[in-house]
């Protein structure tokens with residue numbers, strides 16, 4: 193019998209917690225605990241290293257190839273501007289929702305995890321004011337790409353990848369080999385991410401064993417609150433905010449939208465992958481919701497990699513949750529960093545299951561939180577990924593309808609584009 197990766201991850205998490213509690217019961221001086229902690233530290237560390245290793249090529253190829261896949265045609269400029277504008281705006285609303293809820297309900301507050309103590313050292317040094325942050329943020333945007341790639345400077349890589357993507361669009365046919373190379377590079381990277389995810393059950397088991405052996409059990413109660421906060425705000429965004437935007441701009445009501453979009457939304461929920469859902473999303477857009485192939489063909493595939501409301505909301509809320517767990521109050525400047533980096537992380541995450549977990553590392557690191565903290569998030573990630581992927585895809589569909597309405601005016605001239 194073949195056990196799905198989801199089930200394996202849950203099993204790994206459960207075994208890890210049991211082993212960790214066992215070690216805690218045996219006492220920290222027992223040989224079994226010391227050996228167990230050594231192995232768990234080694235295995236968990238390697239797993240986190242693998243995630244960090246793949247982050248750089250993944251972000252570069254995903255963004256460069258995603259942007260380059262735009263095709264030039266009439267009104268392209270308007271479609272492109274409106275689409276990107278919609279993506280950024282809807283993700284910004286989602287992040288504000290997630291961060292507000294995380295600040296309001298403060299899941300994880302009051303707990304301080306010993307695991308983070310080492311990683312937390314030097315955190316003070318990273319604190320800076322808003323003005324200082326602005327200077328260093330803009331200064332860090334444009335960097336020699338080879339240095340950025342070598343140093344794992346993700347923000348600079350994202351910016352350079354955008355330049356490459358736009359240049360490929362402008363260059364058109366002339367650079368088709370470079371584009372093909374990038375696309376194959378992305379596929380290859382995703383293949384490797386798949387392998388890394390196969391190790392996830394073991395990595396999670398190791399990280400959680402170490403965690404459970406050294407932490408208190410109140411963590412689970414805190415996770416319950418965090419899950420409720422994330423699911424609640426994600427559903428609010430998907431069931432209220434996006435339908436409201438849709439209705440305000442296009443006049444399409446929520447029921448009509450749901451009837452036209454449900455195949456894609458359910459597929460996204462079941463597969464946890466925006467990319468795998470693309471064929472179904474396109475079908476719904478063109479056949480049920482009457483969006484022209486030109487607009488749907490542009491907005492949907494681009495949105496599947498770039499526009500992720502659910503992921504953006506999650507990454508921001510999760511960073512605040514981890515900060516609470518680590519007993520750190522993020523000030524306004526740091527919350528702003530989380531806002532921007534969560535958006536970049538959502539843009540950088542490809543539309544595959546748990547991709548947000550890979551780019552989550554960069555959100556945590558942006559404010560000096562330990563990357564190892566994703567061990568806490570991974571066991572519940574598969575559950576949250578279902579809903580956030582559905583909302584990610586919903587955002588692409590609402591975006592297509594909104595862009596079509598704004599480009600074509602009140603009476604959709606379907607074949608204009």
Ligand code: ASP
Pocket residue numbers: 464465466467500502503541542543544545546547548549577580581584
């Ligand atoms: N699974 C999500 C998607 O495909 C990405 C993520 O992990 O947040 O849209």
